[in-house]
Amino acid sequence: MSKSVTYEDRLRGFDWSIAERELEFREGEPLNIGWHCSDRICRQGKGDKPALLWEDHRGAEKRFTFDDVRQLSNTVAAFLQRLGVRPGERVCLFMDKIPELYIGFLGVLKMGGIVQPLFSAFGEDALLTRLENAQTTAIFTQRKHALKVRKILDKLPSLKHVVIVDAEPGKLQQREVAFDLERETRVDQFAVHATLRETPSVLHYTSGTTGMPKGAQHVHYSIVGQYLTSKWVLDLRDDDIYWCTADPGWVTGTSYGIIGPWSLGITQCVLDAGYSSERWYAFIQKHRVTVWYSAPTAIRLLMRDGTDVARRHDLSSLRHLASVGEPLNAEAVIWSEEAFGMPFHDTFWQTETGCIVITNFPGMKVKPGSMGRPFPGIEATVLDPRTYEPCASAGRVGLIALRPGWPSMIRAYWNNQTVYDSKFRNGWYLCGDRASIDQEGYFWFVGRDDDVINTGGHLVGPFEIESALLEHPAVAESAAVAKPDPVNMEVVKAFVALKPGHRGDDDLELEIMNFIRKKLSPLAMPQEIEFVDSLPKTRSGKIMRRVLRAREFNEPVGDLSTLMND
Numbered sequence: 279m280s281k282s283v284t285y286e287d288r289l290r291g292f293d294w295s296i297a298e299r300e301l302e303f304r305e306g307e308p309l310n311i312g313w314h315c316s317d318r319i320c321r322q323g324k325g326d327k328p329a330l331l332w333e334d335h336r337g338a339e340k341r342f343t344f345d346d347v348r349q350l351s352n353t354v355a356a357f358l359q360r361l362g363v364r365p366g367e368r369v370c371l372f373m374d375k376i377p378e379l380y381i382g383f384l385g386v387l388k389m390g391g392i393v394q395p396l397f398s399a400f401g402e403d404a405l406l407t408r409l410e411n412a413q414t415t416a417i418f419t420q421r422k423h424a425l426k427v428r429k430i431l432d433k434l435p436s437l438k439h440v441v442i443v444d445a446e447p448g449k450l451q452q453r454e455v456a457f458d459l460e461r462e463t464r465v466d467q468f469a470v471h472a473t474l475r476e477t478p479s480v481l482h483y484t485s486g487t488t489g490m491p492k493g494a495q496h497v498h499y500s501i502v503g504q505y506l507t508s509k510w511v512l513d514l515r516d517d518d519i520y521w522c523t524a525d526p527g528w529v530t531g532t533s534y535g536i537i538g539p540w541s542l543g544i545t546q547c548v549l550d551a552g553y554s555s556e557r558w559y560a561f562i563q564k565h566r567v568t569v570w571y572s573a574p575t576a577i578r579l580l581m582r583d584g585t586d587v588a589r590r591h592d593l594s595s596l597r598h599l600a601s602v603g604e605p606l607n608a609e610a611v612i613w614s615e616e617a618f619g620m621p622f623h624d625t626f627w628q629t630e631t632g633c634i635v636i637t638n639f640p641g642m643k644v645k646p647g648s649m650g651r652p653f654p655g656i657e658a659t660v661l662d663p664r665t666y667e668p669c670a671s672a673g674r675v676g677l678i679a680l681r682p683g684w685p686s687m688i689r690a691y692w693n694n695q696t697v698y699d700s701k702f703r704n705g706w707y708l709c710g711d712r713a714s715i716d717q718e719g720y721f722w723f724v725g726r727d728d729d730v731i732n733t734g735g736h737l738v739g740p741f742e743i744e745s746a747l748l749e750h751p752a753v754a755e756s757a758a759v760a761k762p763d764p765v766n767m768e769v770v771k772a773f774v775a776l777k778p779g780h781r782g783d784d785d786l787e788l789e790i791m792n793f794i795r796k797k798l799s800p801l802a803m804p805q806e807i808e809f810v811d812s813l814p815k816t817r818s819g820k821i822m823r824r825v826l827r828a829r830e831f832n833e834p835v836g837d838l839s840t841l842m843n844d
């Protein structure tokens with residue numbers, strides 16, 4: 279957004295049809311994210327413009343223009359059709375941040391499939407739960423992750439095709455098929471499936487307090503919100519070089535690592551490598567990155583490495599910085615001003631919201647520690663937790679709530695209407711977070727309103743961890759809670775009561791940690807296990823995670839009598 283256009287200007291007369299018009303979408307006509315992010319951009323004469331500048335940990339590089347992305351996503355779509363995958367079927371992408379992931383995402387959408395991106399570090403149990411729930415038909419993966427798929431294949435009768443993107447000749451096993459994106463004959467013309475605004479597009483799995491992770495179901499119309507927030511909040515302009523550090527296994531990596539930037543025809547770069555401050559700064563310097571979207575955990579890591587590392591690089595290309603996923607503490611904002619000469623702008627949203635909903639607009643006064651104000655078109659408030667009515671006075675802490683109906687909001691949890699319905703009160707959608715609003719309408723994040731653990735910006739559900747812990751032969755019962763961490767904000771801590779005959783020593787602690795890492799993921803792995811004789815429970819026998827969590831954070835436990843009556 280140019281500095282002369284203010285937040286107030288944007289609010290006046292706001293209507294989502296601004297984005298519909300710019301995306302050339304008319305009610306009743308087909309709308310397909312795959313087509314809009316590639317063919318449409320080529321039609322605008324940007325076919326030769328770089329869409330993706332990719333690099334991996336070994337320094338290998340690849341470049342794709344928008345016309346490459348258009349043709350290669352056609353190629354993926356045609357391949358899926360040849361396999362017999364039908365519109366509406368779920369196609370999982372289970373890959374590192376390789377070009378196949380970004381291009382495959384558009385390809386699945388072009389043939390009318392529903393994309394199910396899953397984080398490639400997921401272990402076999404995490405994968406099984408999500409593929410089983412979605413009744414997934416096909417999965418794209420790499421050789422190094424195929425092993426995990428092979429182990430669970432027998433439990434997945436619906437999974438007809440395992441597509442290996444880097445297959446070795448003659449090494450395919452049952453249901454596996456090779457697909458080499460760059461060697462396939464390119465498909466120049468593909469009849470894109472005529473999806474409509476409400477046709478399901480993306481299924482992202484997210485965790486809650488109870489039950490297994492749920493599939494948050496987005497529709498093609500979500501592009502309207504993702505497009506406009508990318509333009510106004512991330513401030514993306516035609517000549518930008520944009521870098522979103524998120525993995526498309528999570529919603530930030532798809533809403534703002536694929537759909538948002540490409541719907542605007544923006545060049546983006548991807549670094550498929552782990553964190554290192556040297557490498558990150560060198561990447562920004564090399565590609566002349568102008569807009570950078572990252573997360574507080576990454577900023578805290580950069581802070582830890584100090585401003586000197588930043589100063590050794592030419593970071594003068596940077597124009598705008600934004601952050602998401604966890605509270606952006608005031609120190610991080612102040613430090614980024616010192617290190618980069620500009621603040622990180624906080625953005626608050628969720629898998630369920632699909633796009634940024636509360637934010638510090640470019641040009642708007644940044645109050646370090648505050649998330650900013652609602653995006654135009656988003657009605658947001660905080661509700662009194664007893665009445666579910668908006669808190670009457672400024673500064674009162676309540677539940678963050680949004681008036682449903684913005685374009686990118688999920689339409690359902692996959693096959694789980696009950697949990698979806700439980701998210702609404704008095705006509706408001708509840709985010710599951712607490713905050714206060716100040717006199718000027720700025721939101722101040724306080725914390726989650728449930729037992730979900732936010733580790734480095736990734737939500738981890740305690741129930742999934744506890745279920746996996748129960749599969750260990752020594753575990754009788756357990757509780758997984760958050761424990762404070764200086765870099766990741768929170769990490770998982772497990773309280774474990776053992777079955778008779780087992781001793782809670784260091785060896786067993788390590789064994790259980792590894793057990794969870796392999797089954798679920800490194801994120802879900804407890805960083806500490808405390809062996810206990812028993813766990814605090816309500817009268818009806820529910821484990822009181824809140825009591826354990828409060829102890830970890832040195833916080834008051836709160837009213838135990840209500841907990842006891844649960």
Ligand code: PRX
Binds near residue numbers: 530737
């Ligand atoms: O608790 C909030 C936290 O992350 C949750 C959403 O997580 P997820 O659905 O995985 O999506 C993450 C990326 C959009 C929220 O309910 N969260 C997200 N952004 C912020 C945040 N907490 C504080 N400040 C933020 N800016």
